[in-house]
Amino acid sequence: MKPEILAPVGSKEALIAAIYSGADGVYLGASRFNARQNATNFGDNDLSEAILFCKQHGVKCYLTLNILIKDQELEEALNLSRFAFNAGIDAVIVQDLGLAAMLKENIPQLTLHGSTQLSVHSPAALSVLKELGFKRVVPARELSRNELKDICNEASRLGMEVEAFIHGALCMSLSGQCYFSAHLGGRSANRGLCAGTCRLPFSAKGGTEYDLSLKDLSLINKAKELSDIGVASFKIEGRMKKAEYVAAAVSTLRSVVDTGSAPKEAFETLEQVFSRSGFTDGYFSHTLGKSMFGVRTEQDKITSDEVLKRLHGLYRRPFQRIPLDFKITIKAGAPLTLTANCQGLEITQTANPPEKAMNFSITKERIENSLSKLGGTPYFINKIQIDLDEGLSIPSSVLNNLRKNVIFELDRQRTITTTPTVPNITYAPTLKKKKIRGWFLRFNSIEQIPSIKELKLPLTGYSLPAEELVAAKDIPMLLGANNSGLLPTAELPRGATDDNTTILLLNKLKEKGINAVVAGNIATVKLALEKGFCVFGGFGLNLFNNQALKTISRIGVFKGVISAELSLKETEYLSFNGFETYMFCYGRFPLMLTRNCPGKNGIGCSAQGKCEITDRKDEHFPLICRNGFCEILNSRPTNIADNTNSISCDGAYFYFTTEEKNEVFEILKGFISKKITSEKYTRGLSKNGVL
Ligand SMILES: [Zn+2]
Numbered sequence: 001m002k003p004e005i006l007a008p009v010g011s012k013e014a015l016i017a018a019i020y021s022g023a024d025g026v027y028l029g030a031s032r033f034n035a036r037q038n039a040t041n042f043g044d045n046d047l048s049e050a051i052l053f054c055k056q057h058g059v060k061c062y063l064t065l066n067i068l069i070k071d072q073e074l075e076e077a078l079n080l081s082r083f084a085f086n087a088g089i090d091a092v093i094v095q096d097l098g099l100a101a102m103l104k105e106n107i108p109q110l111t112l113h114g115s116t117q118l119s120v121h122s123p124a125a126l127s128v129l130k131e132l133g134f135k136r137v138v139p140a141r142e143l144s145r146n147e148l149k150d151i152c153n154e155a156s157r158l159g160m161e162v163e164a165f166i167h168g169a170l171c172m173s174l175s176g177q178c179y180f181s182a183h184l185g186g187r188s189a190n191r192g193l194c195a196g197t198c199r200l201p202f203s204a205k206g207g208t209e210y211d212l213s214l215k216d217l218s219l220i221n222k223a224k225e226l227s228d229i230g231v232a233s234f235k236i237e238g239r240m241k242k243a244e245y246v247a248a249a250v251s252t253l254r255s256v257v258d259t260g261s262a263p264k265e266a267f268e269t270l271e272q273v274f275s276r277s278g279f280t281d282g283y284f285s286h287t288l289g290k291s292m293f294g295v296r297t298e299q300d301k302i303t304s305d306e307v308l309k310r311l312h313g314l315y316r317r318p319f320q321r322i323p324l325d326f327k328i329t330i331k332a333g334a335p336l337t338l339t340a341n342c343q344g345l346e347i348t349q350t351a352n353p354p355e356k357a358m359n360f361s362i363t364k365e366r367i368e369n370s371l372s373k374l375g376g377t378p379y380f381i382n383k384i385q386i387d388l389d390e391g392l393s394i395p396s397s398v399l400n401n402l403r404k405n406v407i408f409e410l411d412r413q414r415t416i417t418t419t420p421t422v423p424n425i426t427y428a429p430t431l432k433k434k435k436i437r438g439w440f441l442r443f444n445s446i447e448q449i450p451s452i453k454e455l456k457l458p459l460t461g462y463s464l465p466a467e468e469l470v471a472a473k474d475i476p477m478l479l480g481a482n483n484s485g486l487l488p489t490a491e492l493p494r495g496a497t498d499d500n501t502t503i504l505l506l507n508k509l510k511e512k513g514i515n516a517v518v519a520g521n522i523a524t525v526k527l528a529l530e531k532g533f534c535v536f537g538g539f540g541l542n543l544f545n546n547q548a549l550k551t552i553s554r555i556g557v558f559k560g561v562i563s564a565e566l567s568l569k570e571t572e573y574l575s576f577n578g579f580e581t582y583m584f585c586y587g588r589f590p591l592m593l594t595r596n597c598p599g600k601n602g603i604g605c606s607a608q609g610k611c612e613i614t615d616r617k618d619e620h621f622p623l624i625c626r627n628g629f630c631e632i633l634n635s636r637p638t639n640i641a642d643n644t645n646s647i648s649c650d651g652a653y654f655y656f657t658t659e660e661k662n663e664v665f666e667i668l669k670g671f672i673s674k675k676i677t678s679e680k681y682t683r684g685l686s687k688n689g690v691l
Contacts, residue, residue, distance in 0.1 A: 003231060007023035007236050008168070011040040012040075015050055019054065019315075020315035021250040021315045021319060022254035025090070030047050035115075037193050038193070038240060047087065048087045056378065056414070061090050066117050067191045068191060068545075075426060078099070079425055081103055086419075089110075092112060093115045094113070094114065094134075098550070112134045118138075119494075120139045121140040121147070122150070123150050128522050128525070129522070130158050136163055138162075139162065141175070143284070144285070145286070148226075148231070161233065162231050162232055165236075166236060167220055178197075179564065180197040182690045183684065190544075193690075199295070204611070211602070212632075214292055215279055218280070241274060276297075288596050290601055317376060318376060322379045326383070328387065331354075335350040337350045351398055351402050361393065368384055371384055371403055373400070377411075429546060430573075436644060438458050440459075441461075442655045448660070448661055450664050461516070462478050466505050467505070469512060489514075492506075492518065492538075494629070496521065499527060518536045525552075525556075541560065549574060560582060562581050569689075585644060585653060585671070587656060588635075589637075592631070593631055594630050598632070621634065622657065624658075636682045639678045642676055
């Protein structure tokens with residue numbers, strides 16, 4: 001089967017451009033709840049029209065609902081999905097685990113696609129998503145060819161599909177793991193409001209001015225390879241882009257998929273219409289580093305009118321993608337009948353019997369010409385069967401009208417929605433005030449752990465990176481809440497593309513007597529549970545609403561950190577008793593998780609937390625690199641020591657990264673006396689949350 005060409009649509013014009021230049025599917029956002037809130041998007045009426053337009057043209061239409069949803073928004077998001085389902089949407093693309101579970105419950109026939117915002121980067125995540133009802137998954141853009149192939153193999157085993165990005169912008173951070181824009185000004189990338197932080201000036205020591213700006217991805221010339229490894233859908237990024245851009249990308253890809261290649265000029269046009277100093281395939285070919293970075297230069301911004309005009313030409317008429325068989329019967333004395341067979345439908349229309357020819361009889365050739373006039377429709381002739389008596393005459397207008405009537409009726413029947421209408425869905429979240437009963441401390445290294453005996457902390461757990469624990473000679477023990485010795489919890493890496501490596505790590509932890517892990521990715525959650533570990537959910541799971549807590553607890557996770565993008569007030573919605581919630585109360589929040597260490601653009605990446613990038617205000621953001629992934633930490637730690645009474649969670653989560661031992665001690669002391677001891681700090685998003 002040919003892979004699907006999936007085009008981004010941020011406006012009506014882009015919709016036409018995508019479909020007319022040959023897309024097999026489009027994805028678009030409604031007026032709310034999608035990852036491109038700044039695109040024009042589609043209101044209710046526009047959405048119905050767009051879905052109908054797609055159906056008429058034999059093109060799939062997917063709705064993006066790919067953001068985290070607040071409890072008080074769930075009802076609206078559910079009903080938006082319901083509206084789209086009733087209008088005939090083919091699937092919705094979802095990030096939020098709570099929303100996904102509620103959709104499955106309320107609209108079981110709705111097809112769910114897992115957004116790239118779910119940070120799927122290893123095969124183990126897929127069985128979890130399948131259980132949650134997902135049919136398709138969009139893996140992270142950061143994967144190499146072999147890693148993507150492993151995911152495709154697992155998808156095929158489970159009867160799922162893989163949709164992979166083939167062209168368009170690359171984020172610096174793994175999607176779903178970027179909190180930079182949110183922490184800078186409350187505009188969350190997980191809520192469709194990314195301010196494009198990675199395009200701002202950030203420099204590594206000895207690096208460039210823009211060390212977070214990656215070139216755009218293009219794998220269009222590797223379409224065959226992608227298809228061979230099992231990618232079912234080729235996704236083009238760019239719902240904020242112009243219609244011309246969409247047309248250029250779709251038509252080039254169309255040509256490559258259909259004929260194996262595209263003219264050189266098509267690729268040149270693609271670069272002219274939008275690029276950042278050219279394109280990259282660095283992740284796919286696994287050649288990371290400096291060459292992947294680029295910004296939009298003045299030269300890049302010059303797109304000539306001539307190019308734009310040429311691109312307009314790509315979407316003047318509908319792409320004829322739907323095969324059609326005609327059968328016409330022309331007999332003396334009998335009504336003229338034309339039958340179309342198309343996609344399992346049979347449409348027949350009739351006209352008055354033909355007349356005897358005075359001079360010239362109608363020929364098969366003329367009939368064929370007349371019936372083949374399907375320009376302006378999505379159909380092309382597959383076969384024409386003509387049953388014609390000699391010596392008859394039919395005016396051209398009669399044949400044309402007959403053809404038009406058949407097409408009209410065919411259009412109508414093809415676009416009827418047959419699924420039952422889902423009625424209004426109600427959902428009312430409940431508020432409940434919880435109180436902090438325990439603390440969980442996360443350390444980055446053993447050396448960082450102070451003696452805390454005298455502080456008598458209400459400790460329920462503490463963690464160290466799994467690799468630190470595996471390498472440690474002596475496993476440190478801290479004193480827990482009721483004076484019992486606590487074993488450390490092992491923090492699994494959030495970036496873990498190879499399940500076998502994770503399994504080996506888990507085995508080593510078992511040998512060391514460790515029985516609990518922090519896991520911030522669906523795949524590592526799954527692998528750890530399978531090995532019998534007790535799992536503490538990491539912030540990477542983006543637990544954003546009460547339904548997400550219920551969903552993750554059904555998988556087997558009963559405690560963890562909730563999303564650090566929730567305000568204190570919003571934590572009151574997380575009322576579910578079956579999950580112990582922890583609030584991120586202290587620490588340099590990891591703003592990005594990236595596979596391309598920006599430090600390498602400069603003097604290099606070496607000591608843990610000693611590398612950094614700086615912005616124009618001379619804020620310093622430390623980098624921590626482990627296992628081929630780099631975390632970019634906030635320049636200032638979040639600290640809400642003076643506000644812990646307002647937190648509606650079961651526990652407080654402390655995240656130590658670059659702090660020295662004595663600093664850790666002072667901070668903990670500060671939290672006991674509810675005083676902020678950090679010199680520079682931020683309240684994170686605790687006050688206002690995110691938009
Ligand atoms: Zn690094």
